[in-house]
């Protein structure tokens with residue numbers, strides 16, 4: 001059986017600087033898979049390429065049998081791919097409910113808007129309480145819930161989550177991850193990018209570790225938890241700097 | 248006689264028309280981040296459109312207005328796709344030169360078509376007036392104000408309550424996130440630009456029965472528009488409304504209290520721009536151009 005999302009030999013960067021240099025990974029239907037790696041290794045860039053914000057220079061992404069890279073972002077969204085971006089990026093002067101409505105802007109999702117809105121409010125009662133408030137006035141945790149809810153409003157098959165724990169207090173991280181678990185239980189496939197390895201491996205069944213623009217390690221969650229390479233990947237930068245000094 | 252009530256009424260009526268004039272400029276800038284230096288020419292063409300329809304077919308400007316606005320919107324969208332979309336990522340200077348150049352071309356086109364002579368449209372209400380206590384109210388200005396108010400409120404309603412209006416606000420606030428919502432950005436840009444031209448055209452239709460129409464009227468309008476934006480803040484529609492009324496009050500006060508004031512009133516916008524740019528050279532416009 002082939003995977004829902006299949007990334008092969010992906011290259012991308014910004015101007016002269018190459019960030020992704022032959023990335024390969026896949027995400028199966030209903031799976032939660034995490035993508036781990038040190039600061040600046042290219043996780044957000046990967047999410048950008050998948051969602052269409054960053055162009056790929058080489059490689060392929062197959063999504064449900066189609067060539068994803070050939071589609072503009074809005075068509076990717078209407079075909080069921082949604083990104084909750086790093087730093088949440090809510091629309092600060094719009095109300096919570098307006099943000100959620102925007103999540104179902106695309107025509108396919110608009111038909112399910114009211115049902116989805118009920119689901120999101122059931123998942124995050126906090127958002128229901130704050131429906132009419134400007135989202136920019138909410139706490140980081142609430143904004144993260146809004147970003148998740150907004151992505152869910154597009155009625156996605158694949159949810160791309162870029163560092164949902166970023167800047168949140170440990171207790172808030174726990175409740176955000178509880179929500180991610182609940183979303184995963186509805187058979188939505190999730191690609192989860194995280195710095196918080198521990199939290200990520202608690203919801204993901206498998207994971208990949210990135211270094212220098214490639215996958216350097218893949219395995220199931222239990223294996224990755226014990227893997228020394230995971231620690232190395234995170235301190236990889238410090239090591240290479242150390243080497244440079246000795247050379 | 249106490250001039251204050253008259254001043255307030257005149258300034259309010261003028262402020263409403265200025266609001267309509269500047270709100271199109273603010274809309275297209277807020278969404279596309281391109282300052283349209285040809286916005287005054289949209290106003291000018293709206294005025295000539297009303298003039299032509301009035302002279303050729305005897306149709307009242309108010310009746311011609313919806314059709315002219317639709318035509319303006321369509322032409323604006325086409326112009327955006329053909330000329331402005333290709334320079335969206337170019338340096339601001341290039342964008343400014345481009346829209347400025349488009350304005351020059353349109354001015355000269357108007358010069359060829361309608362000659363440099365001042366034109367005017369005189370429907371029956373143009374020079375009507377009535378007294379309200381001590382205050383004389385110009386019928387033409389009151390009608391202009393009414394139309395402006397309806398259009399500005401319609402724009403607010405559209406932005407607040409409709410799918411595309413909401414998407415427009417989202418796009419103005421957070422470009423990347425708007426893209427992630429599945430909003431087709433190029434289409435929304437063209438729509439916002441088209442609507443801004445339509446609002447400019449409506450302004451021109453109103454001005455057509457309030458004063459002289461000339462091929463170069465757009466320049467004065469642009470200066471007033473910038474003065475308003477500098478006063479009220481760029482990209483904020485509420486700020487633009489406040490700025491419009493501020494300029495209207497300043498101009499009206501000058502024309503009442505300064506000897507030979509009507510001529511000087513025209514200089515208020517220049518003076519405002521000059522003072523703000525000298526005192527706050529990194530002011531609002533400066534920031535917009537730099538970012």
Ligand SMILES: Nc1ncnc2c1ncn2[C@@H]1O[C@H](COP(=O)(O)OP(=O)(O)OP(=O)(O)O)[C@@H](O)[C@H]1O
Nearest residue numbers: 014019037038039040041042043044045046086195
């Ligand atoms: N818009 C951009 N223009 C130029 N370079 C960029 C841009 N965005 C990211 N980069 C660079 O690309 C590299 C990868 O960045 P990316 O944001 O993908 O990393 P990341 O793995 O998500 O890091 P983090 O864990 O800090 O979020 C970094 O060196 C970064 O400086």
Ligand SMILES: [Mg+2]
Nearest residue numbers: 043044045086
């Ligand atoms: Mg990142």
